[in-house]
Each structure stands twice: as structure tokens, then as C-alpha cells.
Amino acid sequence: MSATAAKREIKTLEKGKKETTEETISIKNLDVYYGDNHAIKDVSLDISPYKITAFIGPSGCGKSTILRAINRMNDEISNCRMEGDIHWRGHKLLSDEVDPVILREKIGMVFQKPNPFPKSIYDNIAYGPKIHGVKDKDELDDIVEKSLKDAALWDEVKDRLEKNALDLSGGQQQRLCIARALAIEPEVILLDEPCSALDPIATSKIEDLLEELKEDYTVVIVTHNMQQAARISDYTAYMYLGELIEFGETEQIFENPQKENTEKYITGRFG
Amino acid sequence: MVSLKSSSQKDDENPFQKGRNIKEKLIRSVLFIFASLAVIVSALIIFTLLEGSFNFFLGPEGSMLEFFFGTNWMPSGGDPSFGVLPLLMATLVVGGGATLIATPIGLAASIYLAEFAGDKVRNIVKPLIEMLAGIPSIALAYFALFTISPLFRVHFGASYFNMASAMIVISIMVIPIIVSISDDAITAVSSELEDGSLALGTTRWETTKNVIVPSASSGIIGSVLLGLARAVGETMVATLVAGSVANLTFSPLEEGQTMTAYMAQVAKGDIPPGAAIQAAFAVGLLLFIITYLIRLGGELITEHFTGGKEKKSHPFVRRAKERLERGWWRVKSILSTERDKVAALKNRYRKQKMGKVITFLCMIGPLLFLSYFIFNILRKGLPGMSITFLTSYPSRFPDKAGIFPVIMGSIYLISLTMVIAVPIGVGAAIYLKEFAPDKFYSRFLRRIIHNLAGVPSIVFGFIGYIILVEMFSVGGNLLSGSIILAFMALPIIEVSTEEALESVPDSFRDAARGLGATKWETVKNNVLPNALPGIMTGSILSLSRALGETAPILFITTMFAKNPPGGIFDQFMAMPTMIFYWTTHMKEEFQVLAATTIIVLLAILLTMNGIAIYIRYRTQKRRRW
Numbered sequence: 079m080s081a082t083a084a085k086r087e088i089k090t091l092e093k094g095k096k097e098t099t100e101e102t103i104s105i106k107n108l109d110v111y112y113g114d115n116h117a118i119k120d121v122s123l124d125i126s127p128y129k130i131t132a133f134i135g136p137s138g139c140g141k142s143t144i145l146r147a148i149n150r151m152n153d154e155i156s157n158c159r160m161e162g163d164i165h166w167r168g169h170k171l172l173s174d175e176v177d178p179v180i181l182r183e184k185i186g187m188v189f190q191k192p193n194p195f196p197k198s199i200y201d202n203i204a205y206g207p208k209i210h211g212v213k214d215k216d217e218l219d220d221i222v223e224k225s226l227k228d229a230a231l232w233d234e235v236k237d238r239l240e241k242n243a244l245d246l247s248g249g250q251q252q253r254l255c256i257a258r259a260l261a262i263e264p265e266v267i268l269l270d271e272p273c274s275a276l277d278p279i280a281t282s283k284i285e286d287l288l289e290e291l292k293e294d295y296t297v298v299i300v301t302h303n304m305q306q307a308a309r310i311s312d313y314t315a316y317m318y319l320g321e322l323i324e325f326g327e328t329e330q331i332f333e334n335p336q337k338e339n340t341e342k343y344i345t346g347r348f349g
Numbered sequence: 350m351v352s353l354k355s356s357s358q359k360d361d362e363n364p365f366q367k368g369r370n371i372k373e374k375l376i377r378s379v380l381f382i383f384a385s386l387a388v389i390v391s392a393l394i395i396f397t398l399l400e401g402s403f404n405f406f407l408g409p410e411g412s413m414l415e416f417f418f419g420t421n422w423m424p425s426g427g428d429p430s431f432g433v434l435p436l437l438m439a440t441l442v443v444g445g446g447a448t449l450i451a452t453p454i455g456l457a458a459s460i461y462l463a464e465f466a467g468d469k470v471r472n473i474v475k476p477l478i479e480m481l482a483g484i485p486s487i488a489l490a491y492f493a494l495f496t497i498s499p500l501f502r503v504h505f506g507a508s509y510f511n512m513a514s515a516m517i518v519i520s521i522m523v524i525p526i527i528v529s530i531s532d533d534a535i536t537a538v539s540s541e542l543e544d545g546s547l548a549l550g551t552t553r554w555e556t557t558k559n560v561i562v563p564s565a566s567s568g569i570i571g572s573v574l575l576g577l578a579r580a581v582g583e584t585m586v587a588t589l590v591a592g593s594v595a596n597l598t599f600s601p602l603e604e605g606q607t608m609t610a611y612m613a614q615v616a617k618g619d620i621p622p623g624a625a626i627q628a629a630f631a632v633g634l635l636l637f638i639i640t641y642l643i644r645l646g647g648e649l650i651t652e653h654f655t656g657g658k659e660k661k662s663h664p665f666v667r668r669a670k671e672r673l674e675r676g677w678w679r680v681k682s683i684l685s686t687e688r689d690k691v692a693a694l695k696n697r698y699r700k701q702k703m704g705k706v707i708t709f710l711c712m713i714g715p716l717l718f719l720s721y722f723i724f725n726i727l728r729k730g731l732p733g734m735s736i737t738f739l740t741s742y743p744s745r746f747p748d749k750a751g752i753f754p755v756i757m758g759s760i761y762l763i764s765l766t767m768v769i770a771v772p773i774g775v776g777a778a779i780y781l782k783e784f785a786p787d788k789f790y791s792r793f794l795r796r797i798i799h800n801l802a803g804v805p806s807i808v809f810g811f812i813g814y815i816i817l818v819e820m821f822s823v824g825g826n827l828l829s830g831s832i833i834l835a836f837m838a839l840p841i842i843e844v845s846t847e848e849a850l851e852s853v854p855d856s857f858r859d860a861a862r863g864l865g866a867t868k869w870e871t872v873k874n875n876v877l878p879n880a881l882p883g884i885m886t887g888s889i890l891s892l893s894r895a896l897g898e899t900a901p902i903l904f905i906t907t908m909f910a911k912n913p914p915g916g917i918f919d920q921f922m923a924m925p926t927m928i929f930y931w932t933t934h935m936k937e938e939f940q941v942l943a944a945t946t947i948i949v950l951l952a953i954l955l956t957m958n959g960i961a962i963y964i965r966y967r968t969q970k971r972r973r974w
Contacts, residue, residue: 154547156467180694183550193545195560205559206549211693215675240667255545262549 091167091176091184100167101127103148103266103296107162110143110152117143119320120162125313130288130297132311132328134304136343140320141300142190145268148298149185150178183210185266186259191275192251194243194258199226199235202243202254206262221261229257230287249280256287267291269299273306285310304344308332316340369867376869377784383776384785387798390836394804394812398637401630401815410624416631422595422606424625431628433635435595439605440636443512443591444581446601447519451580452573454520455527456562457711462528463535464557465705466712474712475532476962481719482525483958485897487925488947490589491932492722493518495729495940498590505602510592513601518590519583523576524715530575534568534651535561554701567650574647578640582805584609584900589932593619608636609900612807616814616903633808644803726951730944738945742911743922747938752946757913758827758906758921759953763896765831765917766838770895771888773835774842781843782850783872802840806900809837814904828917830905837901838891845887849880882968886961893957897950899925924950
């Protein structure tokens with residue numbers, strides 16, 4: 079991919095107007111294979127901008143795989159193959175004209191397990207902006223402060239920015255990872271079970287944070303926790319064995335599911 | 350109730366049961382003794398070194414003050430002087446220089462292997478680099494003396510013996526150590542960190558440079574220190590190429606004698622008896638301490654400093670650093686030609702490409718060296734290869750000389766080494782893995798065994814000679830040589846056996862114990878058969894390494910052994926020492942014979958390694974758990 083990058087024209091995915099339909103991430107007939115394993119089967123749905131969309135479903139249903147398709151993290155898995163497409167801002171995200179490095183700058187991601195770099199808190203946040211060409215130290219200081227504030231972590235760490243990030247608690251580490259993702263000013267944030275390794279208090283802090291974030295970001299979250307999806311999301315997609323079973327407004331999915339499979343899962347009869 | 354109780358009591362006194370218990374205890378004790386032998390050997394080595402050093406320092410010619418601060422090393426002659434600094438300096442130049450060369454190359458190669466190479470490339474390159482590590486140092490010394498050294502003489506005006514060529518060739522020995530440990534450290538960095546960085550829109554190169562390598566830094570530093578210990582302890586290249594004149598100089602183009610080279614000089618018998626030989630104890634002790642400390646440092650860093658620790662710096666330093674950083678950034682932003690995102694990204698990809706090319710070259714470099722080495726040895730030695738050469742006896746006339754007794758000497762030597770080392774090594778591993786509780790003593794035992802692996806080979810040879818030949822009068826024969834090599838091979842056999850035992854799932858043990866088998870019965874019937882391939886692979890690899898060793902048996906072998914050894918108390922000659930003598934021979938015809946002997950030695954080693962790799966491959970394919 080890098081060899082051709084220098085030659086081909088790279089689209090920069092500039093931001094459109096907030097209201098335009100182009101801001102919708104529309105997944106069209108997506109198939110993902112890991113080797114012989116057909117992980118995502120012909121999934122189509124539209125992810126609305128400036129809303130929280132939750133993916134729920136039992137383990138191995140492919141919800142994380144969809145997330146990793148949107149920002150092309152699947153490119154990093156050597157035997158992974160993707161078919162179909164994802165449209166955003168008039169670009170086909172899975173095509174060659176979109177460079178994954180630029181794409182990931184616009185679509186940030188937070189992972190299941192908090193994964194701060196073994197660096198100071200400051201350097202964790204500054205890492206992305208530095209690489210993306212912020213060359214002024216004052217500007218960087220501002221970015222670090224703003225990101226940490228946005229992630230509701232600033233008050234807890236402002237006096238120890240030089241401390242190693244690994245010394246933070248699990249919940250703080252996860253908020254640091256969110257701050258790290260915010261620091262490069264993405265427009266979409268993907269969260270892959272961000273609370274599964276956290277206690278209830280840390281979880282509620284992150285949920286509050288997500289509510290605030292949807293003002294400025296399109297948020298996509300994968301979660302194991304149905305209550306969480308019901309609490310925070312605007313739209314919910316239920317997946318089962320790589321297929322999208324049902325997708326709609328969260329209220330409708332939880333209160334009036336159309337499919338039997340969805341109902342069984344939501345009422346806790348399996349999964 | 351009563352009858353039940355009595356019957357269970359009877360069970361305890363069941364003669365059959367009792368027999369089993371006694372047998373169990375007996376085996377346990379034997380295994381314990383095997384595991385503890387390393388402690389005795391280590392204690393003997395340290396005691397002998399200390400005693401010899403004391404004798405030297407307290408003797409009429411030795412003085413601690415002179416030893417540590419004197420700048421002159423002149424062991425023979427009317428007024429000998431024993432200032433170790435020149436030896437220390439040469440050791441630093443050769444060993445440190447070699448490590449300085451090897452570190453960037455080895456690190457870059459491991460980065461390419463771990464981050465950019467596909468599985469196909471990895472599966473080819475890793476074994477080749479392991480092969481590089483398996484070339485006997487005497488063969489590389491030959492190559493250094495007759496191929497590398499002339500380059501320095503012609504192009505840089507170096508003296509006939511020079512430290513620069515030793516440095517280059519020893520760096521080739523250090524690179525595989527750095528590559529294999531750094532590669533492990535880099536691949537061990539969690540993929541979550543890698544994902545975390547890539548998801549921020551960084552290129553793979555940026556992720557590697559900024560996140561992965563720093564996260565693996567403790568392992569990388571550990572690998573460099575282990576490599577340094579290896580370089581400092583290297584004997585044959587230092588002896589043959591760097592020279593045997595102690596010389597207090599920094600210049601690698603000049604001749605210099607390392608500490609190991611001095612000990613080898615003693616082994617060759619070029620040193621007059623008396624204080625000069627006693628001085629070798631002090632040099633050996635110093636060498637032992639230096640390599641031990643380097644290895645210890647490496648292990649401590651690898652074990653205790655995983656991940657980046659916070660750096661505490663003085664506020665003043667921090668502010669100064671920050672100011673510098675701001676300045677540097679301003680300069681960068683002025684110099685920057687990146688006008689927009691796309692141009693910047695292209696530039697970032699260009700850097701990635703450059704990084705890939707450079708690390709690729711660093712990976713290929715050592716392999717090119719390997720192929721040139723093999724080509725060169727074949728070209729020099731192959732014309733001399735013939736059935737006569739393999740079947741006739743050494744002679745004063747090069748065209749009649751053969752290596753039949755030498756080959757037989759090596760074969761007998763390695764067979765006897767196997768007979769001694771394999772039971773002890775495997776027994777020690779069984780004791781430590783299956784029987785020993787994880788208490789202080791067993792951890793101590795394991796540590797001692799691992800430390801044995803770090804003793805420089807020339808120290809092994811020297812102390813082995815002193816203990817076996819001078820103290821216990823075993824004599825300079827096959828038995829002494831085998832005992833020395835056995836204790837050198839022991840650590841690798843022990844470690845690989847423990848790994849093999851580890852790979853047998855606990856459920857196998859539980860199943861047998863659940864059926865009433867004793868611990869030993871379980872190990873014998875259920876664990877060992879499944880661990881056997883791993884044990885064989887490790888044993889063959891360690892024995893093949895022992896077969897190529899020169900320095901440890903330099904004191905033992907003798908040119909007077911004209912016939913193949915007939916018994917374990919016979920004198921003998923082995924291939925590596927034969928190569929050594931022929932390489933240092935005045936007549937060029939004999940030097941050619943050395944190349945031919947190297948080919949024979951390499952062929953045998955390659956066969957042994959091939960067998961080991963085949964066994965490993967076959968069991969990996971057949972393994973069902």
C-alpha cells in the first residue's frame with residue numbers, strides 16, 4: 079500500500095457541512111473474510127452523523143469486525159479480505175484512493191483493553207498531533223489540555239502530566255485513550271467495548287462522556303452490555319453470526335423488536 | 350471401621366509399595382545430585398580462579414597496584430611487568446567495537462524481521478541467522494585472518510595483526526544474538542499497542558519507531574549486553590587476528606592483545622612458567638567478573654524494566670529540555686517544505702520506505718557475509734579435499750597430511766561429551782521442572798546453571814585444565830576434554846529440556862498421577878516420551894556447538910597425538926584445534942589444509958543441525974496437543 083501511495087492521488091476526506099447526507103457512513107453489502115472464515119455476511123446499514131450507534135450481539139457475531147472495517151484496521155490483519163464498500167463524504171473508504179493513514183486520522187478508535195503507550199500522560203496525547211505535523215509547542219500544550227478536558231480527565235491528571243500513563247487506574251487509562259483519540263481531531267469515534275475492562279463507576283464516567291461527545295462527533299460503539307446500549311445509544315444494530323439481524327432506533331429495538339432472534343437475545347434467552 | 354483402618358495401614362506397609370517409595374526417593378536424590386553438580390563446578394571455577402589470583406598477587410612478582418594501574422603488560426623477559434590495562438583496553442576496543450557495529454545492524458535486522466518481513470521471508474532468514482551463530486569461531490578467525498585482515502592492511506595501512514578485522518568478524522558473531530533476542534522482544538510487544546498507534550493515523554514505520562521499539566527497549570538493551578558479554582569473551586578471533594602483543598592503544602588498526610588472547614597464549618605454551626602463568630588466573634578472574642556483570646546487567650534490565658519507566662528529571666533540566674525542544678521545532682517548521690496534508694503524507698511514506706530499505710539491507714548484510722564466507726572457504730579448501738586427506742594421518746609434508754585421527758578424535762570427544770552431558774543436563778532439568786518445589790534453592794540452582802553458560806570458553810578451558818589435569822591428575826586426555834565440554838554444553842541441554850518438559854500439558858501428568866503412578870513413573874512413562882524430540886533437538890544443537898569449540902580444549906589437545914584415541918585416557922587431537930595449529934603454521938600449504946578441515950567440520954555441524962531441525966519439524970507436524 080505504501081509503494082503506491084507516493085504515486086496515486088490521495089483524497090484528504092475534507093469535512094462537509096454538518097447537515098449533508100454525505101456525513102452519513104453508509105455500509106453497503108459488506109463482506110469480511112478472515113482466511114476461510116466468513117466473518118461479516120452482506121451487511122448494509124447507514125450510521126447517522128452526530129448520533130451514537132451501538133452494535134450489540136453475542137461474542138463472535140462480527141460487531142468488532144465491522145468497526146475495524148470502517149477505519150480499515152482490518153488492513154493490518156494479513157489474511158483479511160473485504161468486499162462491498164463503505165461510503166463517507168463521497169468517497170469509497172475501502173477503495174485504493176483512500177489512504178488508511180489519512181482515514182484513521184479522521185476516524186479515531188478506542189479499544190477494548192486500555193492501551194496507553196508506555197510514555198508519559200502528556201506524550202500519550204501529544205503523540206498523534208506531533209506525527210500529524212503540529213510543530214508548535216504551545217499549540218501542542220493546548221491540544222493536550224483540551225483533549226484531556228474533553229475526556230473528563232484533566233482535573234485528575236493536570237498536576238502529573240509527566241507521569242507514566244501506566245500508573246493510572248484502568249478507568250483513567252481508558253479515558254486517556256479516548257483523549258488520545260480526540261487529540262487528532264477526528265470526526266468519527268469508534269469504540270470497541272470500551273468499558274468491558276472497567277468497574278461500574280469508571281463505566282458511568284465514560285458513558286457520560288459519550289453523551290457529551292455526540293455533540294461534535296459521530297460515535298459508533300460496540301458493546302457486550304445491553305443496558306449500556308439501551309442507556310446511551312440512539313440507534314442499535316443487532317448482529318448474529320456475521321449477519322445484521324435488525325437495525326433501528328434504540329427504543330424500537332429494545333421495546334418492540336421485529337425479529338424473534340433479537341427478542342430472544344435482548345430478553346437474555348441466549349448470548 | 351476397624352478392619353478398614355487396619356487394611357489401609359497394611360497398604361502403607363505393603364512391601365511392593367515400599368519398594369516403589371525407595372526407588373522413587375533414590376531417583377529423586379540422583380536427579381538432585383545432577384542438578385547440584387553445576388553448583389559444585391561453579392564453586393570450583395570461582396575457587397580456583399580466586400586461589401590462583403591470590404597466589405599471583407601475593408607472589409614476588411605480582412602486585413595489585415601494578416595489575417590494576419600499570420600500563421605495561423610484559424609477562425616474559427628479565428623484568429616482567431603485569432599491568433592489565435593494555436589487555437583491558439584491547440578487550441574494550443575489540444569487544445566494545447564489535448558490539449557497537451553489531452547493535453544498529455542487529456536491531457535494524459530484527460525490526461525488519463518482526464515488522465516488515467512476511468512469514469515466508471522470516472522462515473528463511475531466521476534459520477540462516479541462527480546458522481551464522483553456529484559457525485565455529487575458529488572458522489571465522491581463519492576467514493578474518495586471511496580475507497578481512499588483508500583489506501585493512503591494503504586500504505587503511507593497518508598492521509599485519511590488527512584489532513579492526515577482529516572487531517568486524519566478532520560483530521558478525523554478536524549480530525545473531527542481538528537479532529534473536531530483540532526479535533523476541535519486538536514481537537512480544539502487544540498488538541494492542543500497535544493497533545492503538547496505527548488507529549491514530551500513523552504509518553507502520555512511525556508506529557515501530559515511536560511505540561514498538563521503545564516498548565521493547567529493555568529486551569533490546571538486554572540483547573546488546575548479552576552480545577557484549579559474548580564479544581568480550583571471544584577468544585579465537587582475538588588471538589589469531591588481533592595479535593599477541595599487549596599494546597595500550599585505542600587505534601583498531603594496530604595490534605592488541607585481549608584478555609582472552611593472553612589466556613590462549615598461555616594455553617599454547619608460549620608463556621614461560623612462573624608468574625606469567627599465575628597472572629593468567631588474575632586475568633581470567635577479571636574476565637569472569639566482567640562478563641558476569643555484563644550478563645547480570647542484561648538480565649536485570651530485561652526482567653525488571655519492562656515498559657518505559659517514568660523519568661524523573663530536575664525542573665531546571667526539564668525546562669531547559671523544553672526550551673531546546675521548542676527551538677528545534679521552530680527550526681523544523683521553518684525548514685519544512687510540507688505545504689499540505691497530502692505532501693506531508695507522501696513525505697511520511699518516503700520515510701517509511703527509507704526505513705524499510707535500510708532495515709532490509711541490515712538484515713541482508715550478515716547473510717551476504719555468510720555466503721561470502723562459505724564461498725571463500727570452499728574456494729580455498731575444496732581443492733585439497735580428497736579421500737586421502739580424510740583417511741591419512743597428519744604429516745610434516747602438507748601434500749601427504751590428512752586428518753583421519755583428528756576426525757576420530759573429534760567424534761570420540763563429542764560422543765563422550767554426550768555420554769556425560771546429556772544424562773546430567775536432562776536429569777537436572779527433570780529435577781528442576783518436575784520434582785523441585787519452587788523454593789529459593791531450586792531458583793538458585795537454575796540461576797547457577799544459566800550462569801555457567803556465560804563463563805567465557807577460554808576460562809572454562811584454563812580452569813578445566815588446572816582442575817582436571819593439575820589438581821585431580823586426570824591427564825590431558827579425551828576424558829578431561831569431554832568433561833570440560835560437557836559442562837559447557839550442560840546449560841543449553843538443561844534449558845531446552847526444561848522447555849520440552851514445559852510443553853507437555855499438565856493434563857498428561859494428572860492423568861497418570863490419578864491412576865496411582867508415582868512422580869517418577871509419570872515422568873518416565875508419560876512426560877519424557879512426549880518431551881523426547883525437544884530434548885534431542887536441544888542436545889544435538891548444544892553438542893554441535895561443543896564440537897566446534899576450540900578455546901576450551903586448547904589446553905588439552907596435543908599435536909603429539911598421532912593416532913585416533915583408543916581409550917578415554919588417551920591423548921587426542923580435535924578438528925578445531927587442528928585448524929588452529931594449521932592456521933598459525935608458517936607454511937601456506939598448511940594454511941590451506943586448515944580451510945579443508947574447516948569444510949569437513951562445517952559439513953559435520955551442518956549435518957547435526959540438519960538432523961536437529963528435522964526432528965523439530967517432524968514433531969511440530971505430528972504434535973496433536
